[in-house]
Amino acid sequence: MFCIEAEALKLRLQVIRVDSLREHEGILSHVADKLILEFKNWADLENPVIIDENDVVLDGNHRTYVFKKLGFKHIPVCKIDYFSKSVSLKYWFRMVAGTKGLGILRRIAEEMGGSLQPATDKGIFVRIMEDNPFAYGVQQGSLYNIIRFPKEIVNDAVAAYEVLEEIQEKLKQEGLEIEYIPCQSAHDSDFCNGLGDKNIVIWTPQITKKMVVDAAQECRLFAPKTTRHLIAARPLNVNAPIHWFQENVSTEEINVRFSEFLRDKEIKRFGPGQVIKGRYYEEELFVFYDRR
Amino acid sequence: MDQGKKIISLSAIGVDSPGLVSKITTKIFDMKGNVTDIEENCRRGLFSISLAVDFSASNKSTDEIISRLKTIEMETDLKLILETCDKDKIAPEREDENYVVTVLGLDRPGIISRISTFFHKYHINIENCRMIARGKFFSTEMAIDTGKMITGANLSHNESMEKMSGELKDLCAEMGQSVVIQKENTFKKQKKIVVFDVESTLIQSSSLRDFTEKIKRRSKLADSKVKPEVKSGDGKRGQAQELIKNASALKGMSIQDFEKLSETLTLNPGAFELIQILKSMGFKIARLSAGFDCSMKKIFGISGADYAFSNTLKVDQNDIITGKLEEPVLTDGTKNEILEMIMGMEDIRPDQVIAVGDGPALSRLPADIGLTIAFRPEDTTTRADGIFCGDQIINILYCLGVPKTELDKYLKKIP
Numbered sequence: 001m002f003c004i005e006a007e008a009l010k011l012r013l014q015v016i017r018v019d020s021l022r023e024h025e026g027i028l029s030h031v032a033d034k035l036i037l038e039f040k041n042w043a044d045l046e047n048p049v050i051i052d053e054n055d056v057v058l059d060g061n062h063r064t065y066v067f068k069k070l071g072f073k074h075i076p077v078c079k080i081d082y083f084s085k086s087v088s089l090k091y092w093f094r095m096v097a098g099t100k101g102l103g104i105l106r107r108i109a110e111e112m113g114g115s116l117q118p119a120t121d122k123g124i125f126v127r128i129m130e131d132n133p134f135a136y137g138v139q140q141g142s143l144y145n146i147i148r149f150p151k152e153i154v155n156d157a158v159a160a161y162e163v164l165e166e167i168q169e170k171l172k173q174e175g176l177e178i179e180y181i182p183c184q185s186a187h188d189s190d191f192c193n194g195l196g197d198k199n200i201v202i203w204t205p206q207i208t209k210k211m212v213v214d215a216a217q218e219c220r221l222f223a224p225k226t227t228r229h230l231i232a233a234r235p236l237n238v239n240a241p242i243h244w245f246q247e248n249v250s251t252e253e254i255n256v257r258f259s260e261f262l263r264d265k266e267i268k269r270f271g272p273g274q275v276i277k278g279r280y281y282e283e284e285l286f287v288f289y290d291r292r
Numbered sequence: 293m294d295q296g297k298k299i300i301s302l303s304a305i306g307v308d309s310p311g312l313v314s315k316i317t318t319k320i321f322d323m324k325g326n327v328t329d330i331e332e333n334c335r336r337g338l339f340s341i342s343l344a345v346d347f348s349a350s351n352k353s354t355d356e357i358i359s360r361l362k363t364i365e366m367e368t369d370l371k372l373i374l375e376t377c378d379k380d381k382i383a384p385e386r387e388d389e390n391y392v393v394t395v396l397g398l399d400r401p402g403i404i405s406r407i408s409t410f411f412h413k414y415h416i417n418i419e420n421c422r423m424i425a426r427g428k429f430f431s432t433e434m435a436i437d438t439g440k441m442i443t444g445a446n447l448s449h450n451e452s453m454e455k456m457s458g459e460l461k462d463l464c465a466e467m468g469q470s471v472v473i474q475k476e477n478t479f480k481k482q483k484k485i486v487v488f489d490v491e492s493t494l495i496q497s498s499s500l501r502d503f504t505e506k507i508k509r510r511s512k513l514a515d516s517k518v519k520p521e522v523k524s525g526d527g528k529r530g531q532a533q534e535l536i537k538n539a540s541a542l543k544g545m546s547i548q549d550f551e552k553l554s555e556t557l558t559l560n561p562g563a564f565e566l567i568q569i570l571k572s573m574g575f576k577i578a579r580l581s582a583g584f585d586c587s588m589k590k591i592f593g594i595s596g597a598d599y600a601f602s603n604t605l606k607v608d609q610n611d612i613i614t615g616k617l618e619e620p621v622l623t624d625g626t627k628n629e630i631l632e633m634i635m636g637m638e639d640i641r642p643d644q645v646i647a648v649g650d651g652p653a654l655s656r657l658p659a660d661i662g663l664t665i666a667f668r669p670e671d672t673t674t675r676a677d678g679i680f681c682g683d684q685i686i687n688i689l690y691c692l693g694v695p696k697t698e699l700d701k702y703l704k705k706i707p
Contacts (some may be wrong), residue, residue, distance in 0.1 A: 007619070237637055268633045271618025273585030275600035277637075284618075289636030 001255065002262045009287065011286065012079040013048060013235060013262060015245070015254045017068045019035035020025070021049070021058045021075065024212050025222040027065045034215075035066050043078060044239040050231060052082035056216040058229045074245040074254050078235055081254050082209055086232035089209050091183040092225040094168065094202040095195075102145060105138055108170045112163065115147040120292030129203055133211070134160040137203025139186060141195065157211040161223040164204060172261050180225045233284040236276060238262070266291055298354055299328070300345050302361060306370035309337035315368055316341065323357055344701040346379070354593040388474035389439040390419070393460070394691045397469035397682055398428035407434070410463055414456055415442045424690050424699070430469075431690045435476065461679045463475070465672050472678025478662050479693055484501060484640045486570050487631055487657075489649030490581035490602070491589065493667045493685060499558040503587075506553050507542065507694070539584075539605060543615025547586060547607050554587035562686030569702045571596065575646075578634055580627045591664070601630050628656050648688060651676065665691065693695040 015064060030194060049060030057064050058080070067075045068284035080087060099105075106116040115218040116138065125144035129137045134154045136147040147167075154160045168178050185191045186201055195201065204226070212227060270285040305317065313332060320327060320343070327464040347357055357697060358374050365372045395407060404421075411418055411434075420435035443452035464471040488494050506664040538599050542550060567577055578599035581588055585604040591601070620626070635642065643662040647654055651674025654664045666676035667685060689699055 248451060265634070266636065268599065268629065271604045271606035271620065273589075273602065273618070275579075275597055277596050278596060287633060287637070289633045290639075291636065 002259045004233075004235065004267070006086075006284050006286070007282075009080055009084055009231070009233045011233060011235055013076065013238070013258070015076050015229050015251065016051075016055065016075045017251055018064070018075045018245075020055050020071050021051065021060055021068075021077075022054065022216040022219070023064055023065050023221060024056055024058075024263070025061055025226045026081075026224045027062055028224045032062050032065050032069075032238055035062050036069060039070065039242075042242055045242050045245070046239055047234075047236060048076040048078045048240075050229075050234065050240055051077045052213065053079065054213060054217065056082070058082060058087070058227075059231065059234075068107055072245045073248065074251065076245070077256060080231065082213070084232075088230040089207075089212065089254075090228040090230055091204045091206060092180045092228050093183050093204055094164075095179040095181050096171055096200045096202065096250045097179065098176055098198055099140075099200050102138065102143070102197070102200070102265065104171070104174060105145075105147070105167075106178075106180055106200075108167055109149075111170075112149070113153050114147055114163075114167065116145050119144040119146055129206055133157060133207050134205050136160075136164065136205060137201075139201040139203065140199075140235045141197055157205065157207040158215050158220045158222055160205040162170050162224050164202075165223040167202075182228060197229060198242040208231075231283060233286065234281075236281075236285055236287045238288050260279050262288065264287060265272065293604070298347070299379050300325075300347060300354070300357065300361070301343070301375045301377065301683050302343045302345060303373040304368075304370040305338070305340045306365065306368065308334050308337050309324035309368070312339055312370065313341065313367055316343070316364055319361060319364055320345050322621035323347065323352055323360060325357070328500050348379070362436045372654045389437060389441075391436050391438060391453075392474050392476050392479040392693070393434045393436055394424075394431065394474075394678070395434075396425070396429070396463060396471075396687050396690050397464075397467070399428060400467065403430065403467055403469060404432065406463065406467065410460060412437060413442075414438075415440050415571060416456070424696050428686075429687075431484065431687070433690075433693075451585050458673060461672060465679065465681055470663060470678065470682055470687065472663070474663055474677050474691075478643050479666040481662060482644050483575065483646050483692065484644040485576040485578060485598075485634065485638060485663055486646045486648065487578040487580060487634075490516075490579050490645075491583060492650035494559055494563045494579070495558050495591070496558045499556055503553065503556045507555055515643075538616045538705065539613075540604070540615040542613045544607065545613050547605070547613060548612045550584075550613060551590050551606070554584075554590040554627050557587055557591045559591060560683065561683050566686045566688060567597070569686075569705075572702065573694070576638065578631070580622075580630055582623055599630075599634050601627075624653060624656055627653065628658065645693075648676070648685075663691070 002013040004013070023288065032121040050058045051062050052058055064075070080106060109116045122144055125137060128146055128177045129135060129211065133150070134149070134157065138147060149163060154163050170177060181201070183203070186203065207226070212222070215222060240258060244257065247254070265288045268289065270287065272282050272284055274281055274285060276285065276287065302316070313675040316548060317327065325347045326349065327343055328346050328437065330341070332341040333339070347354070352360070354376060358376070361374055362372065408418060417437040418434050418442065419437050421432060423432050432464045433626040438449070438453060441449070441452060441456065443449060446453060447455065452486075460473065461471055491500060571577055576598040578595045579588070579592070579601070581600070581602035583602055585602045588600060588602045603622050605622065606614045606616045606618055608614055622630070624674055631645070631647075635645065641661040642658050645661050646663045646665070647657050647661050648667055651666050651669040651671050654666055654674065654676050657664070663678070664676040665678040665680055665688060667673045667680045668683070669676070669679065672679055680687065689702070
């Protein structure tokens with residue numbers, strides 16, 4: 001195992017058996033198909049999948065799917081303490097573009113056995129969402145509404161997201177487009193002001209880390225784009241040769257090889273706020289690279 | 293084989309028509325001549341060609357060869373000049389003594405005359421000269437051979453080159469021209485990444501000064517226990533460095549207010565367009581800054597970079613600046629390490645890197661960088677391949693060996 005002590009989190013890089021990984025949410029098939037095609041041209045795996053102590057995948061769901069689909073035996077991972085304060089569980093909200101009001105959502109909710117009710121103001125709306133992990137919020141301009149379903153329909157976190165998927169499908173069938181947006185956007189005044197009346201934001205159920213772990217351990221998958229984990233530190237550019245993970249060698253042997261491989265590299269640490277390979281990182285980074 | 297055979301130089305000029313090169317070279321081939329050097333040009337319908345041909349393998353006498361070559365005049369309507377010279381007097385091609393000199397700036401009479409006289413003084417041969425831009429803005433590229441350059445007493449060739457380069461930079465500065473001197477073999481190597489030292493190249497120094505002043509005022513530093521260390525007239529680098537040192541002076545300010553302050557910062561004219569063009573040309577872009585991340589985000593916005601490093605101000609849960617910087621603090625000293633890392637990540641060699649900064653910034657980068665350009669350096673004796681004295685950073689494009697037609701294509705896209 002190769003350990004990195006980040007400021008607020010310990011990163012443990014190692015190789016584990018692919019079949020021991022437990023995904024907690026489904027994949028987007030178009031993303032996975034594209035990744036499979038790309039993957040066949042890759043020589044190295046750039047970044048390890050981030051997992052918790054129980055091998056629940058927190059970041060790298062699609063890579064995990066590809067490794068399983070292509071029959072790999074092992075996979076490089078970065079193990080972290082999920083319940084650390086340095087790991088935040090955020091969500092992907094849904095933006096529905098081109099609606100003509102709340103009528104369509106109200107109709108869909110009612111057809112599915114639920115109801116849509118207004119919240120007096122944003123403060124109350126936020127509180128209701130925080131107190132009811134299986135409720136859905138609807139934001140349109142300065143109007144806030146809550147969608148609820150009876151327990152017979154939504155009785156747990158996984159079911160809440162299954163129902164959300166169904167709502168999304170019905171909206172798509174009505175010709176509307178759904179976009180995934182980070183939940184923080186809904187708190188950004190510039191973003192909210194730019195929404196106008198024709199764009200509606202659906203606040204997704206605010207599930208907890210425990211719910212994520214419980215579902216994964218029960219082999220139940222949340223809908224794609226349920227969780228968005230913000231992890232305070234991450235390793236980057238590990239670039240481990242992919243063919244290693246296809247070889248029929250023991251986990252111990254490949255771990256020795258992997259640790260030596262990482263020890264031979266330089267590591268540079270950066271604070272949050274850097275751009276690497278065109279992507280902006282809000283977290284502390286440990287960038288691996290080869291000596292010249 | 294006739295050992296007395298000579299090298300024959302053939303120059304021809306005239307009105308262009310299809311098949312000229314074919315007619316000339318076929319005639320040479322028919323007499324078993326071997327073309328050892330060739331340069332052909334066609335400008336506005338005027339054709340010119342120069343060849344050096346080795347006829348060692350020919351069974352014809354030199355007179356007969358010349359007489360047959362002369363017939364090209366009749367067949368093509370070109371005017372021919374033929375000269376013979378001894379094979380051993382032809383200088384061998386030595387790439388390490390060949391340089392490419394790019395001169396650019398506002399046009400004025402006498403630039404080429406003074407530069408060519410300068411080279412003549414040093415016995416430097418101008419092998420090729422081409423105009424890249426002509427109009428209000430002038431740019432010319434010269435390929436020079438320093439093989440017979442007069443070297444100073446007790447000076448090596450490299451030391452003499454350094455001395456000559458310094459004098460050429462002074463001469464160009466005197467004429468208000470920017471100049472870049474690159475080894476030809478490095479010039480020809482494909483560059484892959486352009487690294488900008490942000491404070492000294494992309495941001496207008498006057499706006500950086502205003503920004504610093506505003507921070508001082510807004511932070512009420514006069515009443516603070518933390519005394520500012522910002523010194524006026526301390527130069528661009530000093531300002532950036534002092535900003536880092538004084539991050540503590542920002543304690544208590546909201547990050548939103550700080551971002552508003554960052555609107556003071558403006559890019560140098562053409563900086564945004566330069567980045568866009570370089571990206572569309574396929575270069576990777578790296579921005580190295582000792583300033584603050586939120587300022588960089590504010591001013592660069594959509595002008596994407598592949599790599600951008602800067603300092604991050606720590607904020608509390610209410611988005612209030614704590615006065616501390618995220619570790620490790622990026623300084624001018626660490627920029628070199630970051631560049632090494634980028635090269636490692638991209639698997640590129642230093643000679644594939646173009647670095648743009650001021651003198652101090654460049655001096656900290658690896659010595660074997662492919663092209664170093666000092667943009668408006670305070671000290672013109674700074675060690676760099678090129679000194680840019682104008683305010684148009686976009687003119688860096690003229691030093692990349694990009695053909696004029698292609699360059700025009702990109703420049704036309706700029707509003």
